[in-house]
Amino acid sequence: MEQQTAIRMQNITKAFGQVLANHNVSIDIRKGEILSLLGENGSGKTTLMNMLSGIYYPDAGKIFVNGEAASIRSPGDAFAYGIGMIHQHFKLIDVFSAVENVVLGLRGKDANLKLAAKKVCEICETYGFEIDPGQKVYNMSVSQKQTLEIIKVLYRGADILILDEPTAVLTPQETERLFHVIRNMKKAGKAIVIITHKLHEVLSISDRVTILRRGEYVGTIETKDATVQSLTEMMVGKKITLNIERPQVANPQKRIEVKNLTVMRQDGVRLLDNVSFTANSGEILGIAGISGCGQKELLESIAGLQKVSDDASILYCAPQTDASIELVGKNPKAIRDLGITLSFVPEDRLGMGLVGSMGMTDNMMLKNYRRGHTPFMERKEPKELAEKIKEELEVVTPGINIPVRRLSGGNVQKVLVGREIAAAPTVLMTAYAVRGLDIHTSYTIYRLLNEQKRAGVAVIYVGEDLDVLLELCDRILVLCAGHVNGIVDGRATTKEEVGMLMTHLQKEDGRNAV
Amino acid sequence: MQYEAGKISAKKKHREPLLRIAKRDSMPLLLSWGIRIIAVLLSLVVCAVVIYAITRMNPLKVYGAMFEGAFGSERKIWITIRDTVSLLCIGVALAPAFKMRFWNIGAEGQVLVGGIATAACMIYLGDVLPTPALFLVMIITSCLAGALWGVIPAVFKSRWGTNETLFTLMMNYVAIQITSYCVALWENPPGSNYVGIIHPQTKAGWFPSLFGQQYMLNVILVLALAVGMFIYLRSTKHGYEISVVGQSESTARYAGINVGKVFVRTMLISGAVAGLTGFIAVSGSSHTISVNTAGGRGFTAIIVAWMAKFNTMTMIIISLLLIFLEKGANEIASQFNLNDFASQIITGIILFFIIGSEFFINYQMIWRGKNKEVA
Numbered sequence: 001m002e003q004q005t006a007i008r009m010q011n012i013t014k015a016f017g018q019v020l021a022n023h024n025v026s027i028d029i030r031k032g033e034i035l036s037l038l039g040e041n042g043s044g045k046t047t048l049m050n051m052l053s054g055i056y057y058p059d060a061g062k063i064f065v066n067g068e069a070a071s072i073r074s075p076g077d078a079f080a081y082g083i084g085m086i087h088q089h090f091k092l093i094d095v096f097s098a099v100e101n102v103v104l105g106l107r108g109k110d111a112n113l114k115l116a117a118k119k120v121c122e123i124c125e126t127y128g129f130e131i132d133p134g135q136k137v138y139n140m141s142v143s144q145k146q147t148l149e150i151i152k153v154l155y156r157g158a159d160i161l162i163l164d165e166p167t168a169v170l171t172p173q174e175t176e177r178l179f180h181v182i183r184n185m186k187k188a189g190k191a192i193v194i195i196t197h198k199l200h201e202v203l204s205i206s207d208r209v210t211i212l213r214r215g216e217y218v219g220t221i222e223t224k225d226a227t228v229q230s231l232t233e234m235m236v237g238k239k240i241t242l243n244i245e246r247p248q249v250a251n252p253q254k255r256i257e258v259k260n261l262t263v264m265r266q267d268g269v270r271l272l273d274n275v276s277f278t279a280n281s282g283e284i285l286g287i288a289g290i291s292g293c294g295q296k297e298l299l300e301s302i303a304g305l306q307k308v309s310d311d312a313s314i315l316y317c318a319p320q321t322d323a324s325i326e327l328v329g330k331n332p333k334a335i336r337d338l339g340i341t342l343s344f345v346p347e348d349r350l351g352m353g354l355v356g357s358m359g360m361t362d363n364m365m366l367k368n369y370r371r372g373h374t375p376f377m378e379r380k381e382p383k384e385l386a387e388k389i390k391e392e393l394e395v396v397t398p399g400i401n402i403p404v405r406r407l408s409g410g411n412v413q414k415v416l417v418g419r420e421i422a423a424a425p426t427v428l429m430t431a432y433a434v435r436g437l438d439i440h441t442s443y444t445i446y447r448l449l450n451e452q453k454r455a456g457v458a459v460i461y462v463g464e465d466l467d468v469l470l471e472l473c474d475r476i477l478v479l480c481a482g483h484v485n486g487i488v489d490g491r492a493t494t495k496e497e498v499g500m501l502m503t504h505l506q507k508e509d510g511r512n513a514v
Numbered sequence: 515m516q517y518e519a520g521k522i523s524a525k526k527k528h529r530e531p532l533l534r535i536a537k538r539d540s541m542p543l544l545l546s547w548g549i550r551i552i553a554v555l556l557s558l559v560v561c562a563v564v565i566y567a568i569t570r571m572n573p574l575k576v577y578g579a580m581f582e583g584a585f586g587s588e589r590k591i592w593i594t595i596r597d598t599v600s601l602l603c604i605g606v607a608l609a610p611a612f613k614m615r616f617w618n619i620g621a622e623g624q625v626l627v628g629g630i631a632t633a634a635c636m637i638y639l640g641d642v643l644p645t646p647a648l649f650l651v652m653i654i655t656s657c658l659a660g661a662l663w664g665v666i667p668a669v670f671k672s673r674w675g676t677n678e679t680l681f682t683l684m685m686n687y688v689a690i691q692i693t694s695y696c697v698a699l700w701e702n703p704p705g706s707n708y709v710g711i712i713h714p715q716t717k718a719g720w721f722p723s724l725f726g727q728q729y730m731l732n733v734i735l736v737l738a739l740a741v742g743m744f745i746y747l748r749s750t751k752h753g754y755e756i757s758v759v760g761q762s763e764s765t766a767r768y769a770g771i772n773v774g775k776v777f778v779r780t781m782l783i784s785g786a787v788a789g790l791t792g793f794i795a796v797s798g799s800s801h802t803i804s805v806n807t808a809g810g811r812g813f814t815a816i817i818v819a820w821m822a823k824f825n826t827m828t829m830i831i832i833s834l835l836l837i838f839l840e841k842g843a844n845e846i847a848s849q850f851n852l853n854d855f856a857s858q859i860i861t862g863i864i865l866f867f868i869i870g871s872e873f874f875i876n877y878q879m880i881w882r883g884k885n886k887e888v889a
């Protein structure tokens with residue numbers, strides 16, 4: 001055999017209660033090779049890798065490291081075997097510097113800051129990283145934090161690196177840089193696993209692909225033999241078309257006009273700085289930006305959930321009467337009492353959009369439970385609506401009264417989107433509507449958004465996947481550090497242009513508005 | 515290179531962990547109650563061993579005495595019932611606050627101020643007002659007093675985000691000091707430092723006997739409150755708001771609920787019901803007031819509320835269990851000349867097993883070698 005096997009997982013099974021996260025999965029990870037672990041959300045990729053990094057322990061099956069049977073019971077064990085995992089959510093101490101984070105938890109010579117700083121620089125040179133060992137984490141960008149996480153793992157002597165969805169938070173340029181580093185690590189003989197559900201990344205970086213579907217092992221193929229279509233079929237289990245529709249905008253009318261919107265955090269940091277734009281009916285306005293650039297605050301300001309600056313103005317232009325109504329200073333109830341239906345699918349589905357401990361029926365009433373003149377709840381209509389949404393959107397749940405937090409991510413989102421659309425809105429705002437959803441559900445969501453667009457709703461779509469933004473949206477507003485850094489035509493722009501606007505703040509006069 | 519150390523430990527460590535804990539999905543109702551009953555039986559066995567080890571007495575006799583203490587005579591049964599409904603009433607008062615995740619540990623104080631208001635009405639108005647008017651005034655003032663005690667921390671929390679746990683706790687001490695002052699003010703006979711039974715002859719302001727039972731009115735009142743609160747929390751718009759606020763404040767704001775208003779309104783209700791407990795305690799059972807009128811039940815009721823998961827119907831059973839243990843412990847303490855601590859050990863062991871059984875209902879344990887192929 002030309003390549004040595006670093007890790008062999010044999011017939012691994014892991015169950016959480018009744019749910020089988022992994023069933024009889026076997027994979028090989030080889031040295032000097034990049035393996036993509038591909039699968040939809042909930043297919044068990046992360047669970048499988050968490051058993052290598054010592055977070056879970058398998059219910060059945062064997063793990064061999066360098067040919068010897070191994071038992072990985074804790075992250076400490078994993079490091080002893082030379083396995084390091086870079087999680088999706090970074091585990092860094094904000095107030096510490098880079099090098100302090102690197103030595104965190106180590107003892108003796110390894111924890112010497114000066115030696116560590118020197119070694120960190122060596123690692124950077126070997127693989128082509130760029131990092132300042134003395135920089136504090138709170139001053140770092142997302143991509144720098146990720147780099148630091150990788151260095152942390154390398155410093156501990158890992159030879160097997162597992163990266164969980166590493167590109168989810170990166171711009172196209174940063175992704176390219178990360179891939180460059182990963183290729184260098186491969187050259188140095190490390191075994192690398194990338195967990196992902198982005199097909200073009202699989203094709204551009206990996207040597208082999210292992211595909212999981214609903215916890216089951218589907219197969220492993222050489223990347224050179226794979227295409228987007230063949231991978232999708234293996235991942236989803238059936239043929240699907242991967243085109244997002246984009247109907248032409250018909251009869252656009254001004255629906256929401258935002259002017260001079262500034263939102264300050266309590267410590268005076270400007271989360272949104274002088275933002276102005278309009279959203280039209282019958283159009284999908286995309287909002288792009290690195291996460292945490294003010295997207296959340298923007299939508300919450302329109303929904304009446306944020307305190308905004310005094311000179312800000314958010315005008316709602318009613319469809320029939322053409323009357324303009326100022327929304328600033330009104331809470332969600334006041335807005336609803338004016339007869340305006342703003343639907344909002346927030347990023348935090350269970351923490352804001354739904355009540356996790358309640359069933360579908362009770363969640364349907366969240367915004368209109370005040371209906372009726374008695375002090376008692378009217379549960380008949382919400383129950384019918386819950387039944388309807390369950391059927392039409394194919395929500396998988398044992399019953400409409402099962403707490404929604406027990407549903408899977410995709411089904412939770414269907415409940416939330418279903419409710420918001422059922423309210424017959426004139427404005428529909430969605431934040432990361434397809435985050436964590438499988439392909440099938442994602443396309444269901446795109447279809448629903450397009451239906452709303454055709455019905456003349458002003459749709460605002462905050463997204464993170466640039467490919468989708470470019471295919472779905474009519475116009476794209478790019479936020480950069482709380483500024484509107486440009487509004488571009490979704491049909492004419494390129495991924496590189498949007499990526500550039502996301503990272504490089506332009507001068508005020510440099511705006512290329514459409 | 516670096517993983518040499520790893521290789522050594524790898525050989526040593528290749529063993530499955532002895533015991534792993536995993537969360538259960540759900541459990542059939544029958545099985546979960548089976549586990550709880552087994553827990554109670556096990557606790558009785560452990561208690562028997564402890565009893566024998568400490569006192570060399572026959573545990574069965576001791577258990578018999580405990581039962582005797584709670585249900586030995588008609589009078590004892592009624593005292594047990596009276597104390598059960600008193601504890602239940604505070605649990606009912608706490609239910610809406612805890613369901614809203616508002617840590618009201620100030621029930622003790624809210625009960626006391628309700629008791630003070632009732633006692634003041636009895637002393638100053640007892641011989642002045644006709645009975646129906648007197649009762650109306652006592653109910654209103656005790657509710658108002660309790661509501662005031664409950665709402666102050668809620669107003670501060672909704673306005674300035676203060677911590678309600680500390681605030682409600684501190685309010686207890688204020689209530690206790692006010693009670694001491696009132697006791698000194700109303701003491702009878704002078705110098706005794708007791709208020710004594712108020713109106714022992716005329717019985718003005720005392721609960722009337724119903725169906726020949728002195729405490730029947732207490733039972734009816736409290737059960738009505740428990741049922742009312744059950745419906746309030748389950749079926750009304752207010753109850754819905756309380757659940758949403760308790761789950762997530764940002765969801766509540768998203769839904770257009772005024773979170774501060776719900777805090778204040780719910781604590782008015784919670785405090786008022788606690789105040790009403792003070793009224794029932796003074797007018798319906800002790801007919802006097804002292805710093806022990808609440809008797810720590812304001813804190814015991816927290817256990818009741820949590821064990822019942824804020825369901826006021828389940829609270830009936832839990833209150834009865836706790837009062838039964840208390841009465842039983844007192845009985846064996848006096849009957850066998852044990853000190854209080856010995857009987858409290860028994861109560862503690864039984865509670866430990868009951869609460870501990872919830873762990874086995876929510877989690878399962880996997881021992882080494884029990885690796886099963888899941889189909």
